[in-house]
Amino acid sequence: MTRKAILSIDQGTTSSRTLVFTPEGDILFTAQEEFPQIYPADGWVEHDPETIWDTVLSTLKEAYVFASSGGYDIVGIGITNQRETTVIWDRKTGKPIYNAIVWQDRRTAEICRQLKSKHDEANAVTAKTGLLLDPYFSASKAAWILDHVDGARARALSGDLAFGTIDSFLIWRLTGGAIHATDATNASRTNLLNIHSSTWDDGLLKLFDVPSQVLPQVKDCADDYGITAKDVLPEALPILGVAGDQQAAAIGQACFDAGSIKSTYGTGCFVILNTGRECLSSKNRLLSTVAYRINGETTYALEGSIFVAGAAVQWLRDGIEIIKDARETEAFVRGTKDNAGVYLVPAFTGLGAPHWDPDARGAIFGLTRDTGRAEIVRATLESVCYQTYDLFAAMKEDGVTPKRLRVDGGMVHNDWMVQYLSGVLDMPIDRPRVMETTALGAAYLVALQAGIYSSLRDVAKNWKAQASFEPNMSAQDREKALSGWNRAVGNVLTA
Secondary structure (H helix, E strand, O other), rough: OOOOEEEEEEEEOOOOEEEEEEOOEEEEEEEEEEOOOOOOOOOEEEOOOOHHHEEEHHHHHHHHHHHHHHEEEEEEEEEEOOOOOEEEEEEOOOOOOOOEOOOOOOOHHHHHHHOOHHHHHHHHHHHHOOOOOOOOOHHHHHHHHHOOOOOOHHHHHHOOOOEEHHHHHHHHHHOOOOOOOEEHHHHHHOOOOOOOOOOOOOHHHHHOOOHHOOEEEOOOOEEEEEEOOOOOOOOOOEEEEEEEEHHHHHHHHHOOOOOOEEEEEOEEEEEEEEEOOOOOOOOOOOOOEEEEOOOOOOEEEEEEOOOOHHHHHHHHHHOOOOOOOHHHHHHHHOOOOOOOEEEEEEOOOEOOOOEEOOOOEEEEEEOOOOOOHHHHHHHOOOOHHHHHHHHHHHHOOOOOOOOEEEEEHHHHHHHHHHHHHHHHHOOOOEEEOOOOHHHHHHHHHHHHHHHOOOOOHHHHHHOOOEEEEEEOOOOOHHHHHHHHHHHHHHHHOOO
């Protein structure tokens, strides 16, 4: 019997990877390449789309060689990607007209402020998209590129340019320009999609001044996205599954029941709560979004987005150079009794949910002559836990109280951090056997579209916990820690 394999592209904020999975979710191989971040100005973050493409193609070829030389029958390719990051390219050449503007980028804050001043329009955006008027999302980024590249607007109107999030750009390149498409989850993060009708909205396009001629087709997460062009791989492979990274992680974590919840700790931190067929409207600045769309039926989610999680540890390593490797952090904090009153608010590119303050900037509070590396490292890890608590507090005020959390992402390899998070949230936490849940979710979509699985229920049978953590923090310690955090956050908020 021929063994089957799935190639899963995981295009992230700091690296591109391609993993080879069995249909059951076991990892056979991983290829990964990091790429540089570009910071042209304060609060601006860009990527070179050509570098993204080069790293994706390189890792995809490595994964293909592994699978094909190992005698595997390759079922197809799945794609998961950093969401909101925006690219506009020439339809004839496939060349980007500007760098990709990354989801963390805040350059369009003033544009969003001006739109917010028109309350009816701001309310309309939230009602239709489930999102806020914030530079985090793609629409204002796309408008900025069209307004700042000579001749871009005229070319867009004449149909010469294509807009997309990273998934669309990769699909275009992989298919040799044959397919211009996105999936419902990525489309739901643009501020241009009406998530209730699952269609691009003319009113939103007019509001953000994005011409309809540049838009991709919106497809299901498990769908036919074309086949790879001849110059990509030695054989033509179908692209069968696409989802934005956080929704893909929720799929990989088998969060298919209403009320199930996962939190991913990568560059940022993203909490997604499955709300089923009901699109809940948050009164506490959480986001309503598409969890996934399968067979034309949309499942919704409530989401909280934290801009800086693992990126804060990366800052410890590359910015102020007080650690050499992220894995050192656990050893540092295990030698500390408490945080010694030190708090880090990692608002390096503003604060996300529930504050949504693009002008907030990072700060460290409580420094004394006794403060050393260990206290700063601990404050960094604690900040991720406190930010997560803020999201759960907002969900509680919206009437949703999760009972158990599934976590994933690079940071949760750190047992100390997950245990501290369990204490802060006062909630049991499960860490899955397969930690690469984002890439796994994309692989499951491929398996679903290929008919290997008949439903998501079949997929859910594969999920297993690798470790579970029970809260062990006293109510008094929790209250003291959160009180210090709230004071620190209050000192950096500008809105």
